[in-house]
Structures are given as structure tokens and as C-alpha cells.
Amino acid sequence: MQGKRVELVERPGGFQALLPGEYGKWKDGTWYAETPNGHGANLSRHDVTEHEDGTISVSPSILVSNNTGPLWHGYLTRGIWREC
Numbered sequence: 001m002q003g004k005r006v007e008l009v010e011r012p013g014g015f016q017a018l019l020p021g022e023y024g025k026w027k028d029g030t031w032y033a034e035t036p037n038g039h040g041a042n043l044s045r046h047d048v049t050e051h052e053d054g055t056i057s058v059s060p061s062i063l064v065s066n067n068t069g070p071l072w073h074g075y076l077t078r079g080i081w082r083e084c
Helices: none
Strands: 022-025 031-034 040-042 047-050 056-059 062-066 069-077 080-083
Antiparallel strands (some): 022 031, 031 040, 056 069, 062 069
16 A cells, blocks of 8 residues: 655644555654554654655554454565565
8 A cells, every 4th residue: 555644733632543555754753654454553663764765764563463463463564565
């Protein structure tokens, strides 16, 4: 899935909801993303590389889980989402 970088707009209590595949950097420098299946990801524990074209690459892989197990696991490379 082709992702989309967006500017995070402040709302009461945080920033606007992201749509699946979107990612952006908050005013404190923390990157956030919405996985292709619609789960929020805080990327503060990842290395994020910004590319000249505005896309990002994230490492290690992005794993969103809860007490029932993985909800999404994959990669965001140059703005393209790829599931494991």
C-alpha cells in the first residue's frame, strides 16, 4: 500500500485521527502512523529516516499488538507499507 505523509493538525487532547496508511510527525518530533488495517502506531521507539521526497522509512519492523496478539506487523519503507 502506498502511504501518505500528512501534517498532524492539533485537536483537543492531541491531533486529528489518521486514515489507514497515513503518517506524520507531531510538534514534539515524534512520528505517528496508521497501519493499512487501521491501527495507530507510535513510532518513538523506532529509527525513522526522512527521504528527500518526503517519504519515510522505519526500522525495525512495526508491530501493533494488544493482549490478544499481533494486530499488524510489517514495514514502512520509502512510504510504502508491506505486511510480514
